[in-house]
Amino acid sequence: MESLIELFSQPATWAALITLIAMEVVLGIDNLIFISILTNKLPEHQREKGRRIGIGLALIMRLGLLATVAFIVTLVEPVIEVFGQGFSWRDIILIAGGLFLVWKATKEIHHSVDPAPSGDVFDTSRVVMTFGAAITQIILLDLVFSIDSIITAVGMTEHVPIMVVAVVVAVLCMLLAANPLANFIDKNPTVVMLALGFLLMIGTTLIAEGFGAHVPKGYIYAAMAFSILVEVLNILSRRAKQRSQGKKD
Known part of the structure; x- marks a missing residue:
C-alpha cells in the first residue's frame, strides 16, 4: 500500500496515467463500434445485455492479460519466419483479427446493399443473428483488441497499477458510451455503412501492423x-x- 501511495504521489505517474487513459479510450472505440453493430442485430430485448456482456468480457480479458505481463512481453518476440519476415504471436493475432474484421465488415456491407426480404435494406429491427453467435464473435475481437491494448500499455509504462487504472477507466467509458452509440447507429441507419467502413479500415490497419508496417x-x-x-x-x-x-x- 505504501508503495502505491508513493507511486501516485509523483506528478510523472499522473501524467503517464492520463496519457494512457486517453490512449486506451481511443483504442476502445474500435472495440465498441464492433460490439454496437453486432448487438444491433439481436432482438431488441437482448441488445443491452449483449453490449454489457461484450464490454464486461473486454474488461476481464484486459485485466487477465495484465496479470500475465511477463508473458505478454514475449508475444512480440518472433516465433516463425516466412520469406525472411519474422512474425511474433502478436503479429499472427493481429493479422488473424484484421482478416476477420475485413471479412465481417465486407459481409455486413453486402447484407446492407443487397435487398432485404422486407424490402428495406436498412431494416435494423430485423433479427439476423442469435445471441450466442454475437457473443462468440465479440469474444474473438475482444481478444484481438485486448492484446493490442495491453501491449500498447506495456510500451507506455512499466507500472502495472497505472495500467490497471487506465484499463478500468477506459472500459467504464466504453460501458457509458455503449447504449448511446448503439442507439444512434440504430436511429440513423446510414451511419451503419460509415461504421462498417471504419471496421474495414481498422481491419486493414491490423493486417498491416501484423506484417510490420506501422500505421500512425x-x-x-x-x-x-x-x-x-x-x-x-x-x-x-x-x-x-x-x-x-x-x-x-
Missing part, C-alpha cells in the same frame, strides 16, 4: 473524425429538409 493511429482517427463530421452535417441537412417539408404540408 493519429492518421486513422483523424480520418474517422472527419468522416463523422461529414455524416453529422448530412444528418442535420436531412432533418432540416424534413422539417421544411413538414411545414409546407
Whole structure:
C-alpha cells in the first residue's frame, strides 16, 4: 500500500496515467463500434445485455492479460519466419483479427446493399443473428483488441497499477458510451455503412501492423473524425429538409 501511495504521489505517474487513459479510450472505440453493430442485430430485448456482456468480457480479458505481463512481453518476440519476415504471436493475432474484421465488415456491407426480404435494406429491427453467435464473435475481437491494448500499455509504462487504472477507466467509458452509440447507429441507419467502413479500415490497419508496417493511429482517427463530421452535417441537412417539408404540408 505504501508503495502505491508513493507511486501516485509523483506528478510523472499522473501524467503517464492520463496519457494512457486517453490512449486506451481511443483504442476502445474500435472495440465498441464492433460490439454496437453486432448487438444491433439481436432482438431488441437482448441488445443491452449483449453490449454489457461484450464490454464486461473486454474488461476481464484486459485485466487477465495484465496479470500475465511477463508473458505478454514475449508475444512480440518472433516465433516463425516466412520469406525472411519474422512474425511474433502478436503479429499472427493481429493479422488473424484484421482478416476477420475485413471479412465481417465486407459481409455486413453486402447484407446492407443487397435487398432485404422486407424490402428495406436498412431494416435494423430485423433479427439476423442469435445471441450466442454475437457473443462468440465479440469474444474473438475482444481478444484481438485486448492484446493490442495491453501491449500498447506495456510500451507506455512499466507500472502495472497505472495500467490497471487506465484499463478500468477506459472500459467504464466504453460501458457509458455503449447504449448511446448503439442507439444512434440504430436511429440513423446510414451511419451503419460509415461504421462498417471504419471496421474495414481498422481491419486493414491490423493486417498491416501484423506484417510490420506501422500505421500512425493519429492518421486513422483523424480520418474517422472527419468522416463523422461529414455524416453529422448530412444528418442535420436531412432533418432540416424534413422539417421544411413538414411545414409546407
